[in-house]
Amino acid sequence: MNWDQIKGQWKQMQGSVRKQWGKLTDDDLEQAKGSRDQLVGRIQERYGIAKEAAEREVDDWSKNAS
Template sequence: MDWNRVEGNWKQIKGKIKEQWGKLTDDDLDVIDGKRDQLEGKIQERYGYEKDRATQDVDDWYKRQTW
């Protein structure tokens, strides 16, 4: 799997990210700008998850996407 697809289409994908993680703000998404490590960090911050949980959640979300 290639995260570059997410980075390249970030403007279109932000809505899907917001559906999954509603606590992320538009400002958060602008700062994240498609970077996976920043997405995981913001999920940790907003939801109080440990790093492993945030990483697993992002992996699970990515696998469910139909490109």
């Protein structure tokens, strides 16, 4: 799924995001609003991982998101 699709269906995708990254709060998801960069930043903060690692995780998730 590409990011335009994810952004357009963000409300529906939030459950999948929560399942993948359980440490993200509702506020984190609201702040991200379907933005890849915002989501990467929130994952970095919550999990204490490097930007590149967070980007890889988000890219892997988005490929399998449906």
